[in-house]
Amino acid sequence: AKPELLEGFLNFRSDGIFIGFMRGNNDVKVLLNPEMLLPYHVAVLGATGSGKSYAVGVMVEELLERGMPVVAVDPHGEYKWFSRENDNPEDVERAKRIGLTLKGFPTTVYSLGEEEGRKLSIGISDLNPYALAEVCDLSGAQSDLLYLAFKKVDGEGYGLEELVSAVKAAAEEWGFQRNTLMATLRKIQALNEFVFFGGNVDVGGLVKPGRLSVLDLSGNVDERVRRTIVGVVLEKIFTARRRGEIPPLTIVVEESHRFAPQGAGGYCGSVLRRIAREGRKFGVTLCLTSQRVAGLDKDILTQCGTKIILRIEGAYDIEYLKPILDYASADDAERIPLLPTGTAMVTGMATRMPILVDIRPRRTKHGGGHQAFWKR
Ligand SMILES: Nc1ncnc2c1ncn2[C@@H]1O[C@H](COP(=O)(O)OP(=O)(O)O)[C@@H](O)[C@H]1O
Numbered sequence: 001a002k003p004e005l006l007e008g009f010l011n012f013r014s015d016g017i018f019i020g021f022m023r024g025n026n027d028v029k030v031l032l033n034p035e036m037l038l039p040y041h042v043a044v045l046g047a048t049g050s051g052k053s054y055a056v057g058v059m060v061e062e063l064l065e066r067g068m069p070v071v072a073v074d075p076h077g078e079y080k081w082f083s084r085e086n087d088n089p090e091d092v093e094r095a096k097r098i099g100l101t102l103k104g105f106p107t108t109v110y111s112l113g114e115e116e117g118r119k120l121s122i123g124i125s126d127l128n129p130y131a132l133a134e135v136c137d138l139s140g141a142q143s144d145l146l147y148l149a150f151k152k153v154d155g156e157g158y159g160l161e162e163l164v165s166a167v168k169a170a171a172e173e174w175g176f177q178r179n180t181l182m183a184t185l186r187k188i189q190a191l192n193e194f195v196f197f198g199g200n201v202d203v204g205g206l207v208k209p210g211r212l213s214v215l216d217l218s219g220n221v222d223e224r225v226r227r228t229i230v231g232v233v234l235e236k237i238f239t240a241r242r243r244g245e246i247p248p249l250t251i252v253v254e255e256s257h258r259f260a261p262q263g264a265g266g267y268c269g270s271v272l273r274r275i276a277r278e279g280r281k282f283g284v285t286l287c288l289t290s291q292r293v294a295g296l297d298k299d300i301l302t303q304c305g306t307k308i309i310l311r312i313e314g315a316y317d318i319e320y321l322k323p324i325l326d327y328a329s330a331d332d333a334e335r336i337p338l339l340p341t342g343t344a345m346v347t348g349m350a351t352r353m354p355i356l357v358d359i360r361p362r363r364t365k366h367g368g369g370h371q372a373f374w375k376r
């Protein structure tokens with residue numbers, strides 16, 4: 001087919017989001033219309049090593065280039081490399097061939113430890129009772145006590161001491177058993193040991209035009225704590241956006257099944273579900289990756305208007321995907337296990353029909369774990 005014809009048919013726009021080239025028609029640039037892509041969220045699915053993070057990196061570059069803010073939830077510490085230009089020899093060569101200039105983008109890394117970047121800090125008053133009950137692993141009775149105590153603390157800026165007094169007062173008032181009180185206090189006071197509890201979340205600092213903020217969650221942290229941190233930060237961002245305090249933004253969540261597991265409930269999952277449902281009203285885009293398609297909350301997955309599918313080998317995962325691959329046929333699905341690394345099937349709102357895309361080289365340095373390993 002003629003390139004112009006295809007472009008018209010697929011809704012591309014000359015100023016669109018440039019993710020790569022049509023496979024088999026390599027003179028056709030894939031330029032996704034941001035108005036069809038961003039309001040409806042994006043799911044990037046595929047096996048480990050299939051090229052998900054690389055493809056997300058390409059989209060993030062396009063958003064930053066347009067001056068949009070991006071926040072990335074990064075469990076593996078891969079996104080800190082975004083400040084550097086791509087120095088991978090093969091990528092550099094490919095970029096030269098297509099006339100793509102390499103560069104890094106303004107990046108701020110927030111991490112849990114002290115070692116690098118800024119410290120990801122959460123104040124005790126950033127935690128609502130649901131988050132607090134979850135991060136402290138409270139039982140039913142202990143959670144009840146905590147909810148009652150929360151009615152006694154002043155909404156903004158209270159500290160641990162104030163919360164402890166409120167728990168004691170609520171236990172007295174409602175006649176809770178002494179061992180419930182003691183266990184609740186012990187678990188709440190253990191929060192003091194977590195290194196990341198400090199000043200309140202700085203949403204204004206996290207969301208800046210044309211800047212990538214990385215929540216680097218690598219390191220030795222309990223998974224429940226990690227999930228709670230993400231829930232708290234994303235809820236703060238979403239609230240600030242609803243109040244118009246920050247600009248529209250994109251939130252990347254790597255390994256999203258870990259933060260919103262299917263059928264598991266939980267605080268962080270509920271925050272992500274809400275953003276998936278209401279984000280488009282407020283200009284908040286989710287870009288979610290997962291290598292465990294069936295493990296990601298199904299409501300969230302179906303809210304994603306565009307799916308970028310990389311190689312998936314498991315027959316079970318492909319069967320699971322078929323009903324949600326809007327526009328794609330069973331024949332299309334058969335091709336998913338055969339996709340080479342870095343080639344995606346894009347389907348959904350952003351392209352009227354499923355297309356195969358060779359993802360373009362990155363301008364920035366890719367921090368994916370496999371590269372250094374297999375280059376040796
Ligand atoms: N579009 C691409 N162009 C060039 N290399 C790629 C591309 N996509 C993936 N790769 C290579 O494959 C490796 C794994 O990709 P990555 O995106 O990290 O996988 P995952 O799906 O696990 O996130 C990368 O380190 C990179 O070397």
Ligand SMILES: [Mg+2]
Pocket residue numbers: 052053054368
């Ligand atoms: Mg990855």
